[in-house]
Amino acid sequence: MGRWRTVRIQGRAFSVRRRPASGRWSHWGGEGPPILAESAPADDDGVPERPTVNGQPWAPDGSLEIRHDDPDWYGTVAPQLQELDSRLRGKKLLYLVEGSTSWRHWTMLYFGAQWGRTAFRFGDYLGPSQLRSMAPPRSAMRDQPGPSGEPIKWAAWAHWRKQGGNLRISWMLLPDGWTTQQVQREERSVLRTFNFAFNCTDNGFYRLNWAFWSSMGMEAPSLDTVASVYSLAAGDMDRIISYAYGAWSPELLQLRDLFQEWTLHKRIEVDMSNLLPHMYQPLEENVEERYAWKWPESWNTSFVEGRINTSKAALGRIEADIVGAVKSLRERGLLKPNTTVQNLVHCTSGHLSPKLFPDQPVVSFMLQYFKRPQSVMRFVSMLQICQALVPSEFLVNVDSPGEGELWANLSYATQGFVVPVFSYNVHELRAYNRLAGMARGRYLLFLQDDDDQMTPEDCSWLPKLVAQFDAMPRLALVGMNHLQWGHGPGNDAAAHHFMDPRTGNNFCFALLVDFAPVMARRSAFKAVGGLDEGMGDRGECGIWSDWELSVRLWTAGWQVGYMHVAGKVADPKAEPGGTHKPETGARCWGRQAHVGGNTYSARWGNGWGSFSGRYLEFLENEVRLANLRELKPLYGTNCPFRKGCVPEGNPPLSADHDREYQGPYKPIVEA
Structure with missing residues (x-):
């Protein structure tokens, strides 16, 4: 058997090893490819585990890293992507796209091939840079129109960046004499070894999958926003590009929030300014008017004047920020000349930010x-x-x-x-x-x-x-x-x-x-x-x-x-809770505990009535690694974990402790 490696499956660490005879991976669920593999850690000789291409370790001929904190992401990245597209046009190659956040190793996201028949457009995958030049002509549009014919794919990459993820493209050139079939066969061979998250489900679905995004510590793309991209697909290409760019551009999201804040403070300023004169006058004789301008007992003129002044100051700041953002978009050629601020209000206000609503509890x-x-x-x-x-x-x-x-x-x-x-x-x-x-x-x-x-x-x-x-x-x-x-x-x-x-x-x-x-x-x-x-x-x-x-x-x-x-x-005078009384305790701690525990075992253990299994042991190790890798230890020399305190691998348990995970295998069905 091969040496054990640690890989990530849906954001969790698992130990796997390659079987020499088959070249496949073994893991806790038997043989087969892991769902999500992480580029680190290194194997025994210090070289990170990588895909194998044509019998050799992955050794890229070049790479391009795209940082989420680039101050001019579109202006900087677009020329790089265009230059890369030009340089690799017509080449036969395999390419790997990886992502990371500030707190994670590089994670393999996507693997593909180009066999020279057409020029590959990296920009189609990595966001709306120079969209018009990168979008296919109308005659080449496929089932789902968009910059690459796949608006969800495009939106997902832009969402990755918006959420703070860095991206890295690397590529490996293949012999010029290879046929299309040879390139495709090598691509399939790699994918059988590493089935990456962005390649393992129905095309499009994974880009909306909450579990995938949350495993990276990120919010998933908004389903209604992506659905709107599809609903607009019947329109012309200009509309698709304009909408998708607006939906995911950080500048337009910033404007959306500024417009929302502006309406809030404008409402307060106008309403309080109209109320204030009534507070200085005797109560209205007209019942309707008196009720219309009634104010809470806790309010006084100083309070209302304070609200007015606060909102006026906020409006001045917000309006200056709007002017600056729109000016930046115009100077960079990202708005049509006839686009007005009110046009931008219309196209960005279809999805408000609930976080900006007033009086929200934490x-x-x-x-x-x-x-x-x-x-x-x-x-x-x-x-x-x-x-x-x-x-x-x-x-x-x-x-x-x-x-x-x-x-x-x-x-x-x-x-x-x-x-x-x-x-x-x-x-x-x-x-x-x-x-x-x-x-x-x-x-x-x-x-x-x-x-x-x-x-x-x-x-x-x-x-x-x-x-x-x-x-x-x-x-x-x-x-x-x-x-x-x-x-x-x-x-x-x-x-x-x-x-x-x-x-x-x-x-x-x-x-x-x-x-x-x-x-x-x-x-x-x-x-x-x-x-x-x-x-x-x-x-x-x-x-x-x-x-x-x-x-x-x-x-x-x-x-x-x-x-x-x-x-x-505990209050010694208080009666016990409803599930702790003599007449009701057995119902909860006996009868219900029996069926609740077996439900837990059926889902996360070895089956109904069999309690724990290997999956829970691997999760125990994931928790151990999270503590050792992300937190500062205070335990001195007395390691608190029964699997030890080395922040790598998945050490075996002692025979006594391992019995907890050795229940008989009782699957829901055999299929």
Whole structure:
């Protein structure tokens, strides 16, 4: 057998080795190509593992790196791409496109061939530079018109750059005497060895696949924007190019945001300027006029004048920025001479940025509540302290609607900070999904109705959590209760073993975290489908759903962590929660735990009733590597991992620990 290598499969690290006889890869799922391969790390002699071409290691004859932070991306890159197209026109070659972000190694994205029949246009793949010269003539347009006949492909590369990704093209020249069949055969041979993410699914679909983009720590392209590109395909080429350029150009996205901010501040300036004279005069005698110009009791003339002045200053800044952006576009020949600013307002305002809406909370507290009235005021008081530190809202699924009057009065008394949602004993799986659908915060903090006394009482833990999420774009879930680094004993799992140097927080990555409290990134929670409501019937507890969600997030390319920043103080006088009472405990911790655990095993283990399997062992190693590679160790000489603390490879477990992953194989079906 060949030596083991570490490759990336959908953003996760896996060990694979080449079988000498077949030249294929073995990995945790048997034989076959990995889905996503990473160019690093190096093998034993220090040479990174690369594709093999014509029996020889990949040795490019040239490369071109395109940096996302180039101050004049279009002006700089377009000439380079055109020169490259000219130099390679008619050549027979294989080419490799790789991508990276500031925090990842180069990742192989796309592999293709040119056999000299036509000139390959690298610009078609890498963005809207000199579009008119690069677009094919109308007679050459294929099924999906666009700069390369494939607008989604083009939009995906531009999106990669917009999200902060660098791109690198390298090429390897092939003998001039090779036939087209020889070139195509060599291309297929390489693709059988490395099946790259941008080549492994239906053409076009992968460019919209959330799991692919999230595995890179990036947001996926907007589906409605890409769909609009297709809907315009019936129009002429000029319209396609203009729309697609506008949809993905950072300059036009900047203008879109400026136009949106301008309308906000113009509305405030005009409305407050009209209101102010009424505040200096006696109340209107006309009832309709009096109601029309009524203002909140907390407002006074100084407050209104302050809003006017703030908006006027913002309008001056925004208008200067608009003039500068439009002037730059005109000077670079990227706008038609007859294009007006109002034309730009029209073509960029089809998709607003919700992040610019006023009064948006950062955190949405989400409480699953059932018949614990003694805890209600403690929750409100505790979370209002948090609201003073981080803009927040408090959503409550009231599973006992007979208490509706209590919660409705609280919503009124807190001026809408408390947002009750009245259900009828749906329990936590459905409750949390319902609340997440209503939440407006970037982050969701899941609470249970016995979490009403958290420490420190000053809520100093909340800004630390928010800072951690802000510092890690791929971080999707952070637990504060319990964590696991793997299944079974042998790991000394504790957050104090690691620190994130970006935030100074004691933090570690975790394979599994428990409810509650936990905080989730709303976009990630929604992207993976939320909690699996199929794990239990309506009204049943959600046991095992927290572990299932943790593994699903890792599988989708996100990360899960743990921070011991907040504790819970039990109230000795309080009744136990609904799932901890003698008459109800067995239903949750016995009956529901049995079916929930087997659902987890069927999806992520060796099958129903077989618990863990090799996939979970590989995820355990991915978590280990993430801790060792991305965080600062604080454990001294006492390694906390049962797989060791070498930040490479996937060391085998001891015989005792390995038993956790040796359950019998019980697939859903044999097929």
